[in-house]
Amino acid sequence: xxxxxxxxxxxxxxxxxxxxxxxxxxxxxxxxxxxxxxxxxxxxxxxxxxxxxxxxxxxxxxxxxxxxxxxxxxxxxxxxxxxxxxxxxxxxxxxxxxxxxxxxxxxxxxxxxxxxxxxxxxxxxxxxxxxxxxxxxxxxxxxxxxxxxxxxxxxxxxxxxxxxxxxxxxxxxxxxxxxxxxxxxxxxxxxxxxxxxxxxxxxxxxxxxxxxxxxxxxxxxxxxxxxxxxxxxxxxxxxxxxxxxxxxxxxxxxxxxxxxxxxxxxxxxxxxxxxxxxxxxxxxxxxxxxxxxxxxxx
DNA sequence: GCTTACCTGTCG
DNA sequence: CGACAGGTAAGC
Numbered sequence: 304x305x306x307x308x309x310x311x312x313x314x315x316x317x318x319x320x321x322x323x324x325x326x327x328x329x330x331x332x333x334x335x336x337x338x339x340x341x342x343x344x345x346x347x348x349x350x351x352x353x354x355x356x357x358x359x360x361x362x363x364x365x366x367x368x369x370x371x372x373x374x375x376x377x378x379x380x381x382x383x384x385x386x387x388x389x390x391x392x393x394x395x396x397x398x399x400x401x402x403x404x405x406x407x408x409x410x411x412x413x414x415x416x417x418x419x420x421x422x423x424x425x426x427x428x429x430x431x432x433x434x435x436x437x438x439x440x441x442x443x444x445x446x447x448x449x450x451x452x453x454x455x456x457x458x459x460x461x462x463x464x465x466x467x468x469x470x471x472x473x474x475x476x477x478x479x480x481x482x483x484x485x486x487x488x489x490x491x492x493x494x495x496x497x498x499x500x501x502x503x504x505x506x507x508x509x510x511x512x513x514x515x516x517x518x519x520x521x522x523x524x525x526x527x528x529x530x531x532x533x534x535x536x537x538x539x540x541x542x543x544x545x546x547x548x549x550x551x552x553x554x555x556x557x558x559x560x561x562x563x564x565x566x567x568x569x570x571x572x573x574x575x576x577x578x579x580x581x582x583x584x585x586x587x588x589x590x591x592x593x594x595x596x597x598x599x600x601x
Numbered sequence: 602g603c604t605t606a607c608c609t610g611t612c613g
Numbered sequence: 614c615g616a617c618a619g620g621t622a623a624g625c
Contacts, residue, residue, distance in 0.1 A: 306620090430609055431610080604623100
């Protein structure tokens, strides 16, 4: 579900709420949610550690502890919810069974509850079970175990010149594939990639080496702008995304192409859906024309 | 590169 | 019922 803006929204919300709070014993409803260390080791070694601040690299949320780092990736449908008070889930489930209520998704798909000693709690829920959590002891473990294939963060780690340098090393790549490649640069996902390429008028299948220096700079600006806009509007709720207090994002109302197959672009042309880099890809055939041929043959 | 697998749900 | 879904790792 979440791409960089959604993770950043959660990070900003959560940081002041958990700062200087000490973890109590977590409840691991689905052991495979913890990727490192073993589920048992995770459960016994988290209690007593204190949250200091929350950072982000690409789509990874990183909570620095007084000792070690808690890393979280929400993948497709994960959510991280903060609650002021712990609730007894089994009792709540029984209660809703009696009254025929639907169990809210965050309880039904609860994978890991991480209470603090003050009674507040972080809930990691995930319908599709792709999301993962890691507890590492230091920055070196973070890099080798969690972030081994993650490139520089698109918002925090790259200026325009550095971005263009990276582009030049990947001349043969399709732009859509390149932007989705977290090893190239981290943070873009399927929605923001399509929106970004629309904003700079670049066809998703275009090859990196066909970009002029001006195109490349435009691409960088569009990435910065679309990510900033996503954050400003609280992220995109296309289906499942919720922020850490359960609220919906708002950026979906501003999507220019994503999810809008056959609808008119602002230019009047019908938006098309194709497959690029193995993903459903939306674009405007007029605003994002393919390369016009002459230099296409080598 | 592309495909498959990982999961569960929703939509056509 | 099949196709597809905000992500990524692993397999040709």
